[in-house]
Amino acid sequence: MSHENIRNFCIIAHIDHGKSTLADRIIEMTGLLTEREMQSQVLDNMELERERGITIKAQTVRTIYHADDGKEYVLNLIDTPGHVDFNYEVSRSLAACDGAVLVVDATQGVEAQTLGNVYLALDHDLEIIPVINKIDLPSADPDGVAAEIEDIIGIEAMDAPRISAKTGENVHAVLEKIVHDLPAPTGDENKPLKALIFDSLYDPYKGVIVFCRVFDGSFRRGSRVKMMATGAVFEVTEVGTFAPGQFIPGDELSAGMVGYMTASIKALSETRVGDTITNADAPCDKALPGYKKVLPMVYCGIYPADAARYADLRDALEKLQLNDASLLYEPETSQALGFGFRCGFLGLLHLDVITERIQREFDLDLVTTAPSVIYKIYKTDGTMIELTNPSNLPDPSEIEHMEEPVVKAEIMVTTEYIGSIMELCQARRGIYESTDYVEKTRAVLKYTMPLNEIIYDFFDALKSRSRGYASFDYELSGYQTSSLVKLDILVNHEQVDALSFIVFADNAYDRGSRMCKKLKEEIPRQLFDIPIQAAVGGRIIARETVRQLRKDVLAKCYGGDISRKRKLLEKQKEGKKKMRQIGSVEVPQKAFLSVLKLDDT
Amino acid sequence: MSEKTLGLYLHIPFCVRKCAYCDFLSFPAAQETMAAYTEGLIREIRAYGEWYGGRPVDTVYFGGGTPSLLPPDLLAKIWAALFGAFRIIPGAEVTAEVNPGTLPEGAASFAEAIPVTRVSIGLQSDDPELMEMLGRIHRFPAFLSIYEEFGRLGITDRNVDLMFGLPGQTLAGIEKTLRHVLELSPSHVSAYSLMVEEGTPIAKRIAEGGLVLPPEDTERAMYHRLTEMLAEAGLRRYEISNFALPGRESRHNLRYWRREEYLGLGLGAASFADGIRYTNPRDLREYLACADDPGTLRRDIEKIGRKEAMEEMMFLGLRTAEGVSDNAFREAFGCGIVDIYGSLPQRLVKDGLMSCENGRYVLTDRGIDISNTVLASFLLDRVPA
Numbered sequence: 001m002s003h004e005n006i007r008n009f010c011i012i013a014h015i016d017h018g019k020s021t022l023a024d025r026i027i028e029m030t031g032l033l034t035e036r037e038m039q040s041q042v043l044d045n046m047e048l049e050r051e052r053g054i055t056i057k058a059q060t061v062r063t064i065y066h067a068d069d070g071k072e073y074v075l076n077l078i079d080t081p082g083h084v085d086f087n088y089e090v091s092r093s094l095a096a097c098d099g100a101v102l103v104v105d106a107t108q109g110v111e112a113q114t115l116g117n118v119y120l121a122l123d124h125d126l127e128i129i130p131v132i133n134k135i136d137l138p139s140a141d142p143d144g145v146a147a148e149i150e151d152i153i154g155i156e157a158m159d160a161p162r163i164s165a166k167t168g169e170n171v172h173a174v175l176e177k178i179v180h181d182l183p184a185p186t187g188d189e190n191k192p193l194k195a196l197i198f199d200s201l202y203d204p205y206k207g208v209i210v211f212c213r214v215f216d217g218s219f220r221r222g223s224r225v226k227m228m229a230t231g232a233v234f235e236v237t238e239v240g241t242f243a244p245g246q247f248i249p250g251d252e253l254s255a256g257m258v259g260y261m262t263a264s265i266k267a268l269s270e271t272r273v274g275d276t277i278t279n280a281d282a283p284c285d286k287a288l289p290g291y292k293k294v295l296p297m298v299y300c301g302i303y304p305a306d307a308a309r310y311a312d313l314r315d316a317l318e319k320l321q322l323n324d325a326s327l328l329y330e331p332e333t334s335q336a337l338g339f340g341f342r343c344g345f346l347g348l349l350h351l352d353v354i355t356e357r358i359q360r361e362f363d364l365d366l367v368t369t370a371p372s373v374i375y376k377i378y379k380t381d382g383t384m385i386e387l388t389n390p391s392n393l394p395d396p397s398e399i400e401h402m403e404e405p406v407v408k409a410e411i412m413v414t415t416e417y418i419g420s421i422m423e424l425c426q427a428r429r430g431i432y433e434s435t436d437y438v439e440k441t442r443a444v445l446k447y448t449m450p451l452n453e454i455i456y457d458f459f460d461a462l463k464s465r466s467r468g469y470a471s472f473d474y475e476l477s478g479y480q481t482s483s484l485v486k487l488d489i490l491v492n493h494e495q496v497d498a499l500s501f502i503v504f505a506d507n508a509y510d511r512g513s514r515m516c517k518k519l520k521e522e523i524p525r526q527l528f529d530i531p532i533q534a535a536v537g538g539r540i541i542a543r544e545t546v547r548q549l550r551k552d553v554l555a556k557c558y559g560g561d562i563s564r565k566r567k568l569l570e571k572q573k574e575g576k577k578k579m580r581q582i583g584s585v586e587v588p589q590k591a592f593l594s595v596l597k598l599d600d601t
Numbered sequence: 602m603s604e605k606t607l608g609l610y611l612h613i614p615f616c617v618r619k620c621a622y623c624d625f626l627s628f629p630a631a632q633e634t635m636a637a638y639t640e641g642l643i644r645e646i647r648a649y650g651e652w653y654g655g656r657p658v659d660t661v662y663f664g665g666g667t668p669s670l671l672p673p674d675l676l677a678k679i680w681a682a683l684f685g686a687f688r689i690i691p692g693a694e695v696t697a698e699v700n701p702g703t704l705p706e707g708a709a710s711f712a713e714a715i716p717v718t719r720v721s722i723g724l725q726s727d728d729p730e731l732m733e734m735l736g737r738i739h740r741f742p743a744f745l746s747i748y749e750e751f752g753r754l755g756i757t758d759r760n761v762d763l764m765f766g767l768p769g770q771t772l773a774g775i776e777k778t779l780r781h782v783l784e785l786s787p788s789h790v791s792a793y794s795l796m797v798e799e800g801t802p803i804a805k806r807i808a809e810g811g812l813v814l815p816p817e818d819t820e821r822a823m824y825h826r827l828t829e830m831l832a833e834a835g836l837r838r839y840e841i842s843n844f845a846l847p848g849r850e851s852r853h854n855l856r857y858w859r860r861e862e863y864l865g866l867g868l869g870a871a872s873f874a875d876g877i878r879y880t881n882p883r884d885l886r887e888y889l890a891c892a893d894d895p896g897t898l899r900r901d902i903e904k905i906g907r908k909e910a911m912e913e914m915m916f917l918g919l920r921t922a923e924g925v926s927d928n929a930f931r932e933a934f935g936c937g938i939v940d941i942y943g944s945l946p947q948r949l950v951k952d953g954l955m956s957c958e959n960g961r962y963v964l965t966d967r968g969i970d971i972s973n974t975v976l977a978s979f980l981l982d983r984v985p986a
Contacts, residue, residue, distance in 0.1 A: 550817040561871035572977040
């Protein structure tokens with residue numbers, strides 16, 4: 001098939017605007033699957049993704065479309081994740097495309113991530129087709145939204161297809177637009193091989209499966225290929241294309257095509273996403289630009305609730321990393337929690353998703369410590385360390401100064417909540433930049449804020465102060481010098497390293513006393529009084545006491561129903577198992593996340 | 602034939618009106634329902650008689666609900682069936698729970714219908730305001746009159762049921778109630794701390810803030826004070842909530858803590874026999890449909906193996922004043938308590954929650970206050986060798 005009939009594209013959208021549903025309809029209408037085979041959201045195949053209704057892991061599908069012009073087209077739909085934390089994955093998916101379908105909700109209009117995704121797509125020189133979805137809803141305002149797209153984004157939208165991905169209404173028009181308005185891939189089959197790795201996953205039988213987009217040249221089973229960045233050379237054992245949920249082996253991949261290759265590759269590290277594949281014997285002169293690898297911004301300690309399951313946790317992280325190269329981890333130990341790992345994440349949602357997947361897919365109960373950003377510690381001896389674990393902070397006498405990461409934050413909010421959101425940003429040490437009104441009732445607030453103020457409970461605070469209407473995006477903008485201290489927590493006079501966190505000096509007292517109050521709520525009463533103290537540099541700044549247990553007695557035994565009594569005692573014992581022993585005190589796992597819940601609104 | 606004794610518990614699930622704190626299996630009912638239930642209960646009695654009729658029965662307990670709400674002719678039928686189906690030995694303890702304001706034909710007809718040797722009277726409180734709050738239908742004078750009436754009938758084993766830790770109750774209030782009750786010289790007192798059960802009217806009123814429970818410290822002070830006052834009157838605490846003159850303990854109650862066997866007959870009743878625990882259906886129609894078929898009647902069967910038996914011996918035995926002796930444990934299981942529980946008993950002694958004298962473990966007052974915590978620690982993670 002000629003390149004003329006290939007379209008490589010992705011669908012981009014704000015969360016919940018219907019990206020996955022549209023993908024389902026496209027797959028259905030191009031006839032690759034029978035209706036019976038359709039699960040409701042074919043692309044989102046991870047259980048967790050389906051539950052949250054978000055796409056985390058990019059997936060790719062090839063479908064065949066018989067267009068109205070009588071020709072047959074190959075549509076390579078490259079799925080992209082929908083959340084700001086996963087911009088990295090969005091970016092690498094976009095690099096494999098020539099065009100993008102932009103889905104906008106006819107009831108919600110343009111949202112923060114609509115813009116974020118459009119900018120990313122424009123960065124990759126993609127042609128964009130706007131589509132207005134959810135016209136079946138009574139509050140839909142397709143014409144208003146079309147005008148909004150033209151005003152805010154600046155792309156032609158008056159003839160954008162008005163569709164309902166849910167009912168399938170007018171999705172046909174989207175397919176025709178894809179065929180007629182998106183460009184066919186360019187590239188020369190006769191030039192040396194040049195293919196971009198945009199994803200990979202590990203299969204226990206085939207080794208690493210490399211997802212790639214071929215820009216020039218071609219290769220097939222038996223070709224000797226070279227990874228330009230790592231220098232590794234492999235003999236290709238299989239090439240092919242993607243069907244929903246499966247791989248279809250083929251003869252060759254050539255310029256313009258999207259597909260996969262295997263080569264008995266054992267280590268993911270040899271096939272970096274973003275690297276260029278070329279011929280081992282006649283390499284191309286220059287690698288593709290690739291794209292910037294996004295580094296983790298948030299770190300936290302992850303420990304098995306049951307210390308005996310350390311090895312299981314390690315296996316779980318290893319397996320997850322095969323599918324998610326942005327997850328970093330290294331072993332660490334804590335006095336309070338024993339053996340575990342310090343893990344790096346793209347953001348809080350990423351952290352949340354990974355910990356939930358570990359608990360669900362590997363059946364492991366976890367204790368996670370307070371998240372931390374990367375602080376730069378400049379020491380008096382002239383050296384600098386990057387601190388990811390607060391308990392490793394050097395003695396204050398050795399510190400010359402400290403720097404913390406700051407982000408540019410954009411908050412889109414309806415005008416009625418501007419006041420309370422600005423108050424929140426100020427309280428979080430935000431420096432106001434500007435307010436841009438996108439229309440009468442909505443504005444984008446721009447702030448420069450320390451990342452450390454965002455990672456704790458900013459999302460929740462934002463939502464509760466805007467009744468869920470605010471959306472939020474941020475990007476790292478650099479480091480700034482700050483007056484920071486380490487806040488330590490002592491439970492029954494013992495310092496608990498897993499509860500330490502770094503805080504802006506002026507906020508230490510406030511945070512410390514709230515932390516003590518929160519822990520007092522989380523730690524159940526025990527046999528004796530338990531003091532909970534917050535300290536900075538050895539000086540106690542706040543204290544609460546968990547009073548000793550006074551009463552825990554079951555008076556009555558109903559008509560000799562001993563089994564009922566046993567059940568009550570067993571429930572009590574189960575609760576105890578979910579506790580961590582700190583000295584002689586039992587601390588519930590969720591207490592370690594108290595620092596995330598200090599906002600009092 | 603084994604001469605191991607057996608206890609019988611009969612559940613009468615009816616009451617005039619549900620009390621505000623009650624989540625037990627009871628409900629108001631029409632005469633026809635009571636008759637139908639009596640008929641079902643008799644079928645169950647006969648069916649079980651075929652299995653267990655040879656065993657000597659030395660305790661019978663009519664609980665509820667309100668057994669005294671049942672008309673005497675129905676009670677007499679139940680007793681006749683019971684006497685025909687089981688070997689109730691002379692001198693057996695026969696207890697019935699009785700509520701003031703029920704007894705449709707008076708105490709004498711009741712005692713004629715069932716040859717009770719012991720009655721347990723639900724007073725709960727002598728304070729009219731508290732009784733109103735609890736939703737009790739009677740007041741102190743009604744209690745006093747049936748208490749005395751049973752006395753005149755020669756039934757001197759009389760228990761008075763009391764509640765403490767009630768919203769609005771004070772330490773002085775419970776002292777006054779105790780003095781009032783002790784003037785009557787009862788042989789037995791049960792004192793229950795109010796348990797706020799989910800879904801009850803009282804739980805709702807507490808959640809809404811209309812009622813306020815006394816602080817835990819006050820509630821515990823009430824318990825310790827009433828224990829003291831009862832002891833002064835010669836009523837010794839023999840189980841966390843039960844107090845009696847020496848020799849006047851409820852033998853049926855002791856069966857539960859001593860792990861002796863009993864059959865629970867009637868709606869939702871619990872049994873322990875032949876190494877299993879089980880309960881009857883809690884739905885009346887379901888119960889009546891299979892009352893005469895023990896094979897389909899039993900629900901929630903729990904097999905009591907070696908592990909469960911050890912746990913039970915500890916968490917039931919420790920509720921009593923006699924506690925658990927290492928000798929008894931050895932006799933039952935062929936190994937000592939420390940062989941199974943390691944350093945746990947010693948730790949609890951060190952923390953002041955248990956005492957140990959001559960190999961006998963008993964909860965201290967502090968251990969009783971937080972007994973769930975202590976008792977739960979005797980549940981085992983794995984089957985001991």
